[in-house]
Amino acid sequence: MNKKTVEDIDVSGKKVLVRCDFNVPFDENGNIADPKRINEALKTIKYLVDHKAKVILCSHLGRPKGEFNPKYSLAPVAEYLSKALGQEVKMAKDVIGESAKSIAASLQDGEVELIENVRFHNEETKNNPDFAKELASMAEIYVNDAFGTAHRAHASTEGVSHYLPSVCGYLIQKEITVMGGALQDPKRPFVAILGGAKVSDKIGVIDNLISKVDTLIIGGGMAYTFLKALGHPIGTSICEEDKLELAKTTMENAEKNGVKFLLPLDNKVGKEYKPDTESMAVPSDDIPDGWMGLDIGPKTIESFTEAIKGAGTVVWNGPMGVSEWENFAAGTIGVAKAVAESGAISIIGGGDSAAAVEKLGFADKMTHISTGGGASLEFLEGLELPGIACLNEK
Numbered sequence: 001m002n003k004k005t006v007e008d009i010d011v012s013g014k015k016v017l018v019r020c021d022f023n024v025p026f027d028e029n030g031n032i033a034d035p036k037r038i039n040e041a042l043k044t045i046k047y048l049v050d051h052k053a054k055v056i057l058c059s060h061l062g063r064p065k066g067e068f069n070p071k072y073s074l075a076p077v078a079e080y081l082s083k084a085l086g087q088e089v090k091m092a093k094d095v096i097g098e099s100a101k102s103i104a105a106s107l108q109d110g111e112v113e114l115i116e117n118v119r120f121h122n123e124e125t126k127n128n129p130d131f132a133k134e135l136a137s138m139a140e141i142y143v144n145d146a147f148g149t150a151h152r153a154h155a156s157t158e159g160v161s162h163y164l165p166s167v168c169g170y171l172i173q174k175e176i177t178v179m180g181g182a183l184q185d186p187k188r189p190f191v192a193i194l195g196g197a198k199v200s201d202k203i204g205v206i207d208n209l210i211s212k213v214d215t216l217i218i219g220g221g222m223a224y225t226f227l228k229a230l231g232h233p234i235g236t237s238i239c240e241e242d243k244l245e246l247a248k249t250t251m252e253n254a255e256k257n258g259v260k261f262l263l264p265l266d267n268k269v270g271k272e273y274k275p276d277t278e279s280m281a282v283p284s285d286d287i288p289d290g291w292m293g294l295d296i297g298p299k300t301i302e303s304f305t306e307a308i309k310g311a312g313t314v315v316w317n318g319p320m321g322v323s324e325w326e327n328f329a330a331g332t333i334g335v336a337k338a339v340a341e342s343g344a345i346s347i348i349g350g351g352d353s354a355a356a357v358e359k360l361g362f363a364d365k366m367t368h369i370s371t372g373g374g375a376s377l378e379f380l381e382g383l384e385l386p387g388i389a390c391l392n393e394k
Ligand SMILES: Nc1ncnc2c1ncn2[C@@H]1O[C@H](COP(=O)(O)OP(=O)(O)O)[C@@H](O)[C@H]1O
Pocket: 195, 196, 197, 198, 199, 220, 221, 222, 238, 293, 294, 295, 317, 318, 319, 320, 321, 322, 323, 324, 349, 350, 351, 352, 353, 354, 372, 373, 374
Protein backbone atom coordinates (compact mmCIF):
# COMPACT_ATOMS: atom_id res chain seq x y z
CA MET A 1 0.00 0.00 0.00
CA ASN A 2 1.38 3.39 -0.94
CA LYS A 3 -0.32 5.40 1.81
CA LYS A 4 1.60 7.01 4.67
CA THR A 5 1.22 5.24 8.00
CA VAL A 6 1.62 6.33 11.63
CA GLU A 7 5.28 5.36 11.32
CA ASP A 8 5.84 7.90 8.52
CA ILE A 9 4.98 10.95 10.61
CA ASP A 10 6.35 12.44 13.84
CA VAL A 11 3.54 12.19 16.38
CA SER A 12 5.51 13.04 19.51
CA GLY A 13 3.82 15.80 21.53
CA LYS A 14 1.20 16.23 18.77
CA LYS A 15 -2.57 16.07 19.08
CA VAL A 16 -3.67 13.17 16.91
CA LEU A 17 -7.29 12.58 15.91
CA VAL A 18 -7.80 8.85 15.36
CA ARG A 19 -10.94 7.56 13.60
CA CYS A 20 -11.67 4.04 14.79
CA ASP A 21 -14.60 1.76 14.11
CA PHE A 22 -15.91 1.10 17.62
CA ASN A 23 -19.31 0.11 16.19
CA VAL A 24 -19.47 -3.06 18.29
CA PRO A 25 -22.47 -5.28 19.03
CA PHE A 26 -24.08 -5.07 22.51
CA ASP A 27 -26.02 -7.79 24.33
CA GLU A 28 -29.48 -7.33 25.84
CA ASN A 29 -27.90 -6.20 29.15
CA GLY A 30 -26.02 -3.39 27.45
CA ASN A 31 -22.64 -5.15 27.64
CA ILE A 32 -20.23 -5.25 24.70
CA ALA A 33 -20.98 -8.61 23.06
CA ASP A 34 -17.85 -8.77 20.91
CA PRO A 35 -14.94 -6.36 21.46
CA LYS A 36 -13.00 -7.49 18.36
CA ARG A 37 -13.17 -4.11 16.64
CA ILE A 38 -11.85 -2.38 19.77
CA ASN A 39 -9.10 -4.93 20.28
CA GLU A 40 -8.00 -4.58 16.66
CA ALA A 41 -7.60 -0.82 17.13
CA LEU A 42 -5.30 -1.20 20.15
CA LYS A 43 -2.06 -1.59 18.18
CA THR A 44 -2.37 1.87 16.64
CA ILE A 45 -3.54 3.48 19.88
CA LYS A 46 -0.67 1.90 21.85
CA TYR A 47 1.85 3.02 19.23
CA LEU A 48 0.61 6.60 19.55
CA VAL A 49 0.63 6.46 23.36
CA ASP A 50 4.15 4.97 23.40
CA HIS A 51 5.33 7.69 21.02
CA LYS A 52 3.95 10.39 23.30
CA ALA A 53 1.10 11.63 21.14
CA LYS A 54 -1.98 13.26 22.67
CA VAL A 55 -4.59 10.86 21.39
CA ILE A 56 -8.15 11.95 20.52
CA LEU A 57 -10.23 8.93 19.53
CA CYS A 58 -13.49 9.16 17.61
CA SER A 59 -16.01 6.68 16.18
CA HIS A 60 -19.65 6.14 15.36
CA LEU A 61 -21.84 3.57 17.09
CA GLY A 62 -24.99 2.34 15.38
CA ARG A 63 -27.15 4.70 13.40
CA PRO A 64 -28.52 7.38 15.75
CA LYS A 65 -30.52 9.97 13.87
CA GLY A 66 -28.22 12.95 14.24
CA GLU A 67 -29.05 13.68 17.86
CA PHE A 68 -27.76 12.68 21.30
CA ASN A 69 -29.13 9.30 22.37
CA PRO A 70 -27.69 7.57 25.46
CA LYS A 71 -28.35 4.17 23.84
CA TYR A 72 -25.62 4.97 21.33
CA SER A 73 -23.13 6.55 23.74
CA LEU A 74 -19.52 5.43 23.42
CA ALA A 75 -19.07 5.53 27.23
CA PRO A 76 -18.93 1.68 27.55
CA VAL A 77 -16.17 1.68 24.91
CA ALA A 78 -14.13 4.21 26.95
CA GLU A 79 -14.50 1.94 29.97
CA TYR A 80 -13.36 -1.11 27.98
CA LEU A 81 -10.44 0.81 26.47
CA SER A 82 -9.29 2.10 29.86
CA LYS A 83 -8.94 -1.49 31.06
CA ALA A 84 -7.31 -2.71 27.85
CA LEU A 85 -4.76 0.13 27.79
CA GLY A 86 -4.18 0.18 31.53
CA GLN A 87 -4.72 3.92 31.67
CA GLU A 88 -7.71 6.23 31.86
CA VAL A 89 -9.46 7.05 28.60
CA LYS A 90 -11.14 10.39 29.20
CA MET A 91 -14.71 10.23 27.93
CA ALA A 92 -16.07 13.50 26.54
CA LYS A 93 -19.76 14.33 26.89
CA ASP A 94 -20.03 15.70 23.36
CA VAL A 95 -18.41 15.56 19.92
CA ILE A 96 -17.23 19.06 19.05
CA GLY A 97 -18.55 20.90 22.10
CA GLU A 98 -17.04 22.34 25.25
CA SER A 99 -16.37 18.94 26.86
CA ALA A 100 -14.56 17.38 23.86
CA LYS A 101 -12.52 20.50 23.19
CA SER A 102 -11.46 21.22 26.76
CA ILE A 103 -10.33 17.64 27.35
CA ALA A 104 -8.43 17.70 24.03
CA ALA A 105 -6.74 20.98 24.93
CA SER A 106 -5.58 19.68 28.32
CA LEU A 107 -4.25 16.29 27.17
CA GLN A 108 -0.70 15.52 28.26
CA ASP A 109 1.70 13.49 26.08
CA GLY A 110 0.55 9.84 26.03
CA GLU A 111 -2.95 10.61 27.33
CA VAL A 112 -6.10 9.44 25.56
CA GLU A 113 -9.54 10.99 25.06
CA LEU A 114 -12.63 9.48 23.43
CA ILE A 115 -15.13 11.97 22.07
CA GLU A 116 -18.82 11.05 21.77
CA ASN A 117 -20.48 9.26 18.85
CA VAL A 118 -19.82 11.39 15.75
CA ARG A 119 -23.25 10.41 14.39
CA PHE A 120 -24.91 12.46 17.14
CA HIS A 121 -24.51 15.17 14.47
CA ASN A 122 -26.23 14.86 11.08
CA GLU A 123 -23.29 16.65 9.57
CA GLU A 124 -21.15 13.55 10.07
CA THR A 125 -22.86 11.35 7.48
CA LYS A 126 -23.42 14.35 5.20
CA ASN A 127 -19.66 14.96 5.22
CA ASN A 128 -20.32 18.60 6.06
CA PRO A 129 -17.07 20.59 5.61
CA ASP A 130 -17.72 22.92 8.59
CA PHE A 131 -18.27 19.96 10.89
CA ALA A 132 -15.14 18.25 9.53
CA LYS A 133 -13.18 21.48 10.11
CA GLU A 134 -14.41 21.61 13.72
CA LEU A 135 -13.29 18.03 14.31
CA ALA A 136 -9.94 18.74 12.68
CA SER A 137 -9.46 21.90 14.76
CA MET A 138 -8.91 19.76 17.87
CA ALA A 139 -5.84 18.05 16.37
CA GLU A 140 -2.66 18.43 14.31
CA ILE A 141 -2.59 15.01 12.64
CA TYR A 142 -5.36 12.68 11.42
CA VAL A 143 -5.06 8.90 11.56
CA ASN A 144 -7.74 6.74 9.97
CA ASP A 145 -7.84 3.20 11.32
CA ALA A 146 -11.58 2.61 10.90
CA PHE A 147 -11.47 -0.07 8.21
CA GLY A 148 -15.11 -1.06 8.85
CA THR A 149 -16.23 2.47 7.94
CA ALA A 150 -13.66 3.18 5.21
CA HIS A 151 -16.33 2.72 2.51
CA ARG A 152 -18.19 5.78 3.87
CA ALA A 153 -17.20 9.29 2.79
CA HIS A 154 -18.24 10.89 6.08
CA ALA A 155 -16.79 13.90 7.92
CA SER A 156 -14.68 11.84 10.34
CA THR A 157 -13.62 9.26 7.74
CA GLU A 158 -12.89 11.53 4.77
CA GLY A 159 -13.79 15.18 5.43
CA VAL A 160 -11.14 15.81 8.11
CA SER A 161 -8.37 14.71 5.75
CA HIS A 162 -8.82 17.99 3.85
CA TYR A 163 -7.58 19.93 6.87
CA LEU A 164 -4.84 17.77 8.44
CA PRO A 165 -1.85 15.65 7.42
CA SER A 166 -3.55 12.25 7.10
CA VAL A 167 -2.14 8.76 7.52
CA CYS A 168 -3.47 5.27 8.13
CA GLY A 169 -3.22 3.04 11.17
CA TYR A 170 -2.11 -0.58 11.51
CA LEU A 171 -5.57 -2.10 11.19
CA ILE A 172 -6.28 -0.59 7.79
CA GLN A 173 -2.80 -1.64 6.66
CA LYS A 174 -3.37 -5.22 7.84
CA GLU A 175 -6.82 -5.55 6.27
CA ILE A 176 -5.68 -4.29 2.88
CA THR A 177 -2.56 -6.43 2.83
CA VAL A 178 -4.21 -9.70 3.86
CA MET A 179 -7.32 -9.34 1.72
CA GLY A 180 -5.41 -7.93 -1.25
CA GLY A 181 -3.12 -10.97 -1.17
CA ALA A 182 -5.93 -13.51 -1.00
CA LEU A 183 -8.06 -11.88 -3.66
CA GLN A 184 -5.48 -10.89 -6.26
CA ASP A 185 -5.50 -14.29 -7.92
CA PRO A 186 -8.02 -16.26 -5.85
CA LYS A 187 -7.74 -20.01 -5.54
CA ARG A 188 -10.76 -21.52 -7.29
CA PRO A 189 -13.55 -22.38 -7.01
CA PHE A 190 -14.20 -18.95 -5.54
CA VAL A 191 -17.39 -18.94 -3.43
CA ALA A 192 -19.06 -15.80 -2.05
CA ILE A 193 -21.68 -16.14 0.69
CA LEU A 194 -23.87 -13.14 1.46
CA GLY A 195 -26.45 -12.67 4.17
CA GLY A 196 -27.35 -10.21 6.89
CA ALA A 197 -29.84 -7.40 6.94
CA LYS A 198 -28.21 -4.44 5.16
CA VAL A 199 -29.89 -5.47 1.94
CA SER A 200 -29.87 -2.15 0.11
CA ASP A 201 -26.20 -1.60 1.00
CA LYS A 202 -25.05 -4.94 -0.28
CA ILE A 203 -27.37 -5.93 -3.10
CA GLY A 204 -25.51 -3.71 -5.59
CA VAL A 205 -22.28 -5.48 -4.73
CA ILE A 206 -23.70 -8.85 -5.69
CA ASP A 207 -24.07 -7.87 -9.33
CA ASN A 208 -20.43 -6.80 -9.44
CA LEU A 209 -19.29 -10.06 -7.84
CA ILE A 210 -20.69 -12.10 -10.69
CA SER A 211 -17.65 -11.46 -12.88
CA LYS A 212 -15.32 -12.56 -10.06
CA VAL A 213 -16.79 -15.64 -8.39
CA ASP A 214 -17.76 -19.17 -9.41
CA THR A 215 -20.54 -19.61 -6.86
CA LEU A 216 -22.76 -17.06 -5.17
CA ILE A 217 -24.73 -18.12 -2.10
CA ILE A 218 -27.44 -15.84 -0.71
CA GLY A 219 -28.97 -16.40 2.72
CA GLY A 220 -30.10 -14.36 5.72
CA GLY A 221 -32.35 -11.33 5.36
CA MET A 222 -30.83 -10.72 1.94
CA ALA A 223 -32.50 -13.81 0.43
CA TYR A 224 -36.12 -12.66 0.67
CA THR A 225 -35.75 -9.85 -1.86
CA PHE A 226 -34.52 -12.49 -4.32
CA LEU A 227 -37.24 -15.00 -3.43
CA LYS A 228 -39.87 -12.32 -3.93
CA ALA A 229 -38.27 -11.34 -7.25
CA LEU A 230 -38.79 -14.98 -8.30
CA GLY A 231 -42.50 -14.57 -7.50
CA HIS A 232 -42.53 -16.49 -4.21
CA PRO A 233 -44.64 -15.29 -1.27
CA ILE A 234 -42.35 -14.15 1.57
CA GLY A 235 -44.86 -13.30 4.32
CA THR A 236 -43.49 -10.55 6.56
CA SER A 237 -39.79 -11.30 5.85
CA ILE A 238 -37.54 -8.29 5.33
CA CYS A 239 -37.47 -7.17 1.71
CA GLU A 240 -36.30 -4.20 -0.34
CA GLU A 241 -39.23 -3.60 -2.69
CA ASP A 242 -37.30 -1.10 -4.81
CA LYS A 243 -34.51 -3.63 -5.41
CA LEU A 244 -36.69 -6.39 -6.91
CA GLU A 245 -35.75 -5.51 -10.49
CA LEU A 246 -32.06 -5.40 -9.58
CA ALA A 247 -32.41 -8.79 -7.91
CA LYS A 248 -33.97 -10.20 -11.10
CA THR A 249 -31.24 -8.80 -13.36
CA THR A 250 -28.60 -10.12 -11.00
CA MET A 251 -29.99 -13.64 -11.22
CA GLU A 252 -30.13 -13.37 -15.03
CA ASN A 253 -26.54 -12.12 -15.12
CA ALA A 254 -25.42 -14.98 -12.92
CA GLU A 255 -26.98 -17.45 -15.33
CA LYS A 256 -25.43 -15.76 -18.39
CA ASN A 257 -22.00 -15.84 -16.74
CA GLY A 258 -22.25 -19.48 -15.68
CA VAL A 259 -22.13 -18.56 -11.99
CA LYS A 260 -23.80 -21.06 -9.69
CA PHE A 261 -26.42 -19.01 -7.80
CA LEU A 262 -27.86 -20.57 -4.65
CA LEU A 263 -30.85 -19.32 -2.67
CA PRO A 264 -32.42 -20.96 0.38
CA LEU A 265 -34.49 -24.07 -0.42
CA ASP A 266 -36.27 -23.81 2.92
CA ASN A 267 -36.46 -21.38 5.83
CA LYS A 268 -37.10 -21.33 9.52
CA VAL A 269 -39.92 -18.84 9.85
CA GLY A 270 -41.24 -17.13 12.96
CA LYS A 271 -44.57 -15.50 13.85
CA GLU A 272 -42.93 -12.40 15.27
CA TYR A 273 -39.52 -10.76 15.37
CA LYS A 274 -38.74 -12.20 18.82
CA PRO A 275 -36.15 -14.72 20.11
CA ASP A 276 -38.76 -17.14 21.50
CA THR A 277 -41.43 -16.73 18.83
CA GLU A 278 -43.28 -19.81 17.54
CA SER A 279 -41.33 -21.21 14.57
CA MET A 280 -41.34 -23.87 11.84
CA ALA A 281 -39.43 -24.87 8.71
CA VAL A 282 -41.14 -24.22 5.37
CA PRO A 283 -40.06 -24.47 1.70
CA SER A 284 -38.93 -21.23 0.06
CA ASP A 285 -41.89 -21.15 -2.31
CA ASP A 286 -44.37 -21.56 0.53
CA ILE A 287 -43.76 -19.00 3.28
CA PRO A 288 -47.23 -18.48 4.79
CA ASP A 289 -48.83 -15.05 5.24
CA GLY A 290 -47.95 -13.44 8.56
CA TRP A 291 -44.70 -15.43 9.03
CA MET A 292 -41.17 -14.12 8.56
CA GLY A 293 -37.99 -15.90 7.48
CA LEU A 294 -35.53 -15.65 10.38
CA ASP A 295 -33.05 -18.38 9.40
CA ILE A 296 -32.27 -20.75 6.55
CA GLY A 297 -33.80 -24.22 6.97
CA PRO A 298 -32.15 -27.67 7.31
CA LYS A 299 -32.28 -28.57 3.58
CA THR A 300 -30.60 -25.27 2.78
CA ILE A 301 -27.84 -25.89 5.30
CA GLU A 302 -27.16 -29.17 3.48
CA SER A 303 -27.17 -27.59 0.03
CA PHE A 304 -24.96 -24.64 1.09
CA THR A 305 -22.56 -27.03 2.84
CA GLU A 306 -22.25 -29.08 -0.34
CA ALA A 307 -21.48 -25.96 -2.38
CA ILE A 308 -18.83 -24.77 0.09
CA LYS A 309 -17.07 -28.17 0.20
CA GLY A 310 -14.07 -28.13 -2.12
CA ALA A 311 -13.96 -24.34 -2.46
CA GLY A 312 -10.52 -22.76 -2.96
CA THR A 313 -11.48 -19.34 -1.62
CA VAL A 314 -14.54 -18.34 0.40
CA VAL A 315 -15.67 -14.80 1.15
CA TRP A 316 -18.53 -14.65 3.65
CA ASN A 317 -20.39 -11.56 4.69
CA GLY A 318 -23.56 -11.42 6.79
CA PRO A 319 -25.17 -14.11 8.99
CA MET A 320 -27.63 -16.64 7.53
CA GLY A 321 -30.34 -15.63 10.00
CA VAL A 322 -30.86 -13.82 13.27
CA SER A 323 -27.89 -15.68 14.70
CA GLU A 324 -27.92 -13.64 17.93
CA TRP A 325 -30.98 -15.73 18.88
CA GLU A 326 -30.36 -19.41 19.67
CA ASN A 327 -33.54 -20.50 17.87
CA PHE A 328 -32.39 -18.93 14.61
CA ALA A 329 -28.64 -19.55 14.75
CA ALA A 330 -28.50 -23.02 13.14
CA GLY A 331 -28.00 -21.72 9.59
CA THR A 332 -25.07 -19.50 10.56
CA ILE A 333 -23.55 -22.30 12.65
CA GLY A 334 -23.92 -24.73 9.74
CA VAL A 335 -22.29 -22.40 7.24
CA ALA A 336 -19.49 -21.49 9.69
CA LYS A 337 -18.80 -25.19 10.17
CA ALA A 338 -18.79 -25.83 6.43
CA VAL A 339 -16.36 -22.96 5.78
CA ALA A 340 -14.11 -24.04 8.66
CA GLU A 341 -13.99 -27.64 7.36
CA SER A 342 -13.57 -26.73 3.68
CA GLY A 343 -9.85 -26.01 3.98
CA ALA A 344 -10.41 -23.00 1.70
CA ILE A 345 -8.79 -19.62 2.12
CA SER A 346 -11.59 -17.95 4.06
CA ILE A 347 -12.30 -14.28 4.58
CA ILE A 348 -15.14 -13.37 6.91
CA GLY A 349 -16.41 -9.80 6.89
CA GLY A 350 -18.81 -7.78 8.96
CA GLY A 351 -19.37 -7.05 12.63
CA ASP A 352 -22.22 -9.51 13.06
CA SER A 353 -20.73 -12.30 10.95
CA ALA A 354 -17.40 -11.95 12.76
CA ALA A 355 -19.17 -11.98 16.14
CA ALA A 356 -21.08 -15.14 15.16
CA VAL A 357 -17.92 -16.94 14.02
CA GLU A 358 -16.05 -15.94 17.20
CA LYS A 359 -18.92 -16.89 19.48
CA LEU A 360 -19.29 -20.26 17.79
CA GLY A 361 -15.59 -20.98 18.26
CA PHE A 362 -14.63 -21.15 14.57
CA ALA A 363 -12.47 -18.03 14.53
CA ASP A 364 -9.11 -19.78 14.50
CA LYS A 365 -10.22 -21.95 11.56
CA MET A 366 -10.65 -18.92 9.30
CA THR A 367 -7.84 -17.32 7.30
CA HIS A 368 -8.92 -13.77 8.07
CA ILE A 369 -11.79 -12.19 9.98
CA SER A 370 -12.17 -8.69 8.66
CA THR A 371 -13.50 -5.90 10.86
CA GLY A 372 -15.44 -4.58 7.85
CA GLY A 373 -18.54 -6.03 6.24
CA GLY A 374 -19.59 -3.49 3.64
CA ALA A 375 -16.00 -2.22 3.47
CA SER A 376 -14.54 -5.66 2.73
CA LEU A 377 -17.18 -6.23 0.04
CA GLU A 378 -16.39 -2.94 -1.67
CA PHE A 379 -12.70 -3.76 -1.43
CA LEU A 380 -13.44 -7.14 -2.97
CA GLU A 381 -15.30 -5.42 -5.81
CA GLY A 382 -12.09 -3.55 -6.54
CA LEU A 383 -13.50 -0.18 -5.50
CA GLU A 384 -11.33 2.49 -3.92
CA LEU A 385 -12.52 3.12 -0.37
CA PRO A 386 -12.93 6.88 0.26
CA GLY A 387 -11.54 6.63 3.82
CA ILE A 388 -8.30 5.24 2.41
CA ALA A 389 -8.15 7.15 -0.89
CA CYS A 390 -8.09 10.46 1.04
CA LEU A 391 -4.91 9.62 3.01
CA ASN A 392 -1.48 11.06 2.07
CA GLU A 393 0.65 9.12 -0.39
CA LYS A 394 4.13 7.98 0.64
N1 LIG B 1 -33.80 -13.19 7.99
C1 LIG B 1 -33.45 -12.13 8.71
N2 LIG B 1 -34.37 -11.23 9.11
C2 LIG B 1 -34.00 -10.16 9.85
N3 LIG B 1 -32.74 -9.89 10.22
C3 LIG B 1 -31.79 -10.76 9.84
C4 LIG B 1 -32.08 -11.91 9.07
N4 LIG B 1 -30.93 -12.56 8.85
C5 LIG B 1 -29.96 -11.87 9.45
N5 LIG B 1 -30.45 -10.78 10.06
C6 LIG B 1 -29.73 -9.79 10.85
O1 LIG B 1 -28.69 -9.23 10.11
C7 LIG B 1 -27.82 -8.58 11.01
C8 LIG B 1 -26.45 -8.51 10.41
O2 LIG B 1 -26.52 -7.90 9.15
P1 LIG B 1 -25.35 -7.04 8.51
O3 LIG B 1 -25.12 -5.82 9.33
O4 LIG B 1 -25.71 -6.89 7.08
O5 LIG B 1 -24.12 -8.06 8.66
P2 LIG B 1 -22.62 -7.76 9.11
O6 LIG B 1 -22.64 -6.94 10.38
O7 LIG B 1 -22.03 -9.11 9.31
O8 LIG B 1 -22.03 -7.00 7.97
C9 LIG B 1 -27.88 -9.37 12.29
O9 LIG B 1 -28.22 -8.50 13.34
C10 LIG B 1 -29.01 -10.38 12.04
O10 LIG B 1 -29.90 -10.48 13.11
